[in-house]
Amino acid sequence: MSLSCFDPRFGERMLSVDEALSVLGESLASVMRTPRSERVALAQAPGRVLAETVISPLDVPAQTNAAMDGIALARASLPDAESGEPLSDHCELSVIGSSLAGHPWTGRALAAGEAMRITTGAALPAGADTVVMQEQLEYRSAQGLVDGDAGERVVIEGVTSIRRGQNVRQAGEDIARGSQAMAPGQWLTPAAVGVLASLGLAEVAVYRPLTVAVFSTGDEVTAPGEMLPAGGIYDANRFSLVALLRDQGIEVLDLGILGDDEASVSAALRDAATRADMVITSGGVSVGEADHVRSALAACGELALWRIAMRPGRPLAFGMLRATSADAESSSGQVPFFGLPGNPVATMVTFLQFVLPALRLLSGQQRLAKAEEGASATALAQWQAPRLQLIAGETLRSRAERVDYHRGQIVLDDRGCQVVMTTGRQGSGILTSMLLAECLIEIPAGCATLHAGEPVMVQWLGSRGIV
Known part of the structure; x- marks a missing residue:
């Protein structure tokens, strides 16, 4: 790992978020491998990552x-301005039959002056190129207005508004036969599974x-369900992390x-x-006397970064563990x-900024396929939460030397905009601020005050069930 917070170019200072992503990118590039694959029934595919190129065997539709x-x-059966005929906003055609979804018309092609009843999804009969919706139609027979059948007449209203090809879905307009429908690395969302x-x-x-x-680490940390000792806290972190991981389709070793x-x-x-393919702990990485995770890592691996100029989340450690077992999954013998x-x-917050992009990279997801040639901060940032620009509804304060991530909600102001x-108090121990959050408000380094009414970047947390 050539780049780290201990690199001479950084000295002893904290890394910026982008520099930390670069450390991650270079480090993970050294352990990149193509994940193993398996075939599963389509019903079991949601939340998985596609491992093959899918070529369409048919036109869709x-x-x-x-x-x-x-x-x-x-x-062409209807009058238009170029025909030279006197224009009228209605005309009458002969109905020769019906084409129903699942029961296409198998008779002759439509001739001039003829029409055919058709239902949504039914195949267009030969000779037709346009569909006029039911609301513009009246069916007539010698006895007057009826439900309609072959041999009837249909009166079309609003003829001048009808365009050739309207209300028609062309064969293959979604996916053409023989084209690539999906590439390896596609996250199989409900829409992807539907395709x-x-x-x-x-x-x-x-x-x-x-x-x-x-x-989790710490003498004070207590499992939910057990008696809470004096000075103890319940282990919220492990349960939050397990939930975040499982939501990404990760198998968890608790x-x-x-x-x-x-x-x-x-x-x-x-x-x-x-x-495991990755190891995550919480606690024990700051500067307290009882914080043993950093020193333990030094004994069985290598530390690449430790402190980041962000809040919350400054004492984040990242490195590589040595996988000494012959059965270790990592082909490089190193585990992030x-x-x-x-x-x-x-x-x-640190999981969302750093761990989640790393997991998506290592799981083979699509947008980071180029990372095999060397992951980068830019590549990893693609897998952070989507960024949107909104307007601050209140004055937000930070320290200029760091990036601050406030938890935010989108609301309407008194003008309806x-x-x-923020979700209220923003202390790093106030977990309910995440419960209420729809986004993370990103106050960049160098900005100590962001006033109400000014634009601000947010990381949206609503897609793919990130939290």
């Missing part, structure tokens, strides 16, 4: 069809999910809680490195390690 209920006809189903695929090749080992004992932490790190801060909001407001 398979045939040119109607987008509305109504009649199919040739637009695969529309191609008739019953199963698909996906990458096997990563396995991530998680444990190693529980370790006390403030360097030997125990070192043994746990060594064991986890032989069983994240030591996240102990405060619960800092744990979640969208603005972003």
